[in-house]
């Protein structure tokens with residue numbers, strides 16, 4: 559196939575630029591974890607001064623500064639031989655409690671490499687990956703990157719956009735933060751609205767442990783955290799709408815209490831089954847297990863890949 563040289567150069571220009579950014583990703587993490595950004599954001603420094611302040615090797619710091627300067631992440635003054643950061647660079651790179659936490663997001667980039675082997679398997683098998691199977695840097699990165707967004711928007715813009723919610727929170731409400739992770743949003747809301755009670759739920763128990771510690775450290779006494787699966791149904795109330803009336807006792811094994819009402823709607827008659835306090839285990843044993851038997855009996859000899867239904871309901 560003929561190669562168009564102009565198009566080749568255009569493509570390579572872009573691809574090599576992307577490669578440079580990808581290779582420099584580790585150096586953003588270095589700047590964050592060794593405190594290089596924070597030190598530079600505070601004052602202009604030579605490479606020797608920066609190394610001394612951060613207990614690092616000047617030889618490496620000098621190269622890091624060259625990389626970061628070329629990328630436009632720090633500034634160099636040739637007259638004084640010092641490096642510095644503009645207020646904008648500092649806001650994005652050196653302030654984890656500010657409105658943008660770019661290095662926080664690089665923890666997420668790091669997590670994608672930790673997941674590479676698993677990702678390759680998934681592409682072949684079609685299976686998925688649980689949140690908790692990732693490297694912890696994903697949880698840390700998500701907390702940091704999302705927290706910056708919450709710092710800027712949650713209290714001042716997002717909650718006021720919901721009708722009446724701010725008034726309720728100020729008066730005292732009960733709030734569930736579902737999929738709370740490390741609890742960044744839960745803790746921020748709890749500190750802002752001390753008369754409300756906040757419960758963060760997440761199915762990843764390690765995240766719930768971290769959230770609990772962070773809430774205690776922040777003094778958010780009105781926030782607590784529980785391990786819970788948002789798609790778990792046990793204990794919930796349900797309304798099941800049917801065209802045919804249910805058989806007597808049909809739903810009794812699955813709820814603590816069942817009430818059936820007849821509803822006339824749009825010229826038709828419907829039957830509403832009001833089930834209170836769902837009992838998941840009998841439902842799993844009597845309904846899901848039957849589905850499993852009927853539809854998932856894979857003939858011997860056929861290749862068996864991972865199956866969402868099995869993993870979700872019959873993992874143990």
Ligand SMILES: C[S@@+](CC[C@H](N)C(=O)[O-])C[C@H]1O[C@@H](n2cnc3c(N)ncnc32)[C@H](O)[C@@H]1O
Nearest residue numbers: 689700701704737738739760761762787788789
């Ligand atoms: C993208 S993270 C966001 C975490 C947190 N809200 C934050 O802003 O930092 C999504 C979170 O949802 C949780 N999650 C996913 N599926 C869940 C489920 N079915 N039940 C409860 N938590 C779930 C994950 O464990 C993870 O902590």
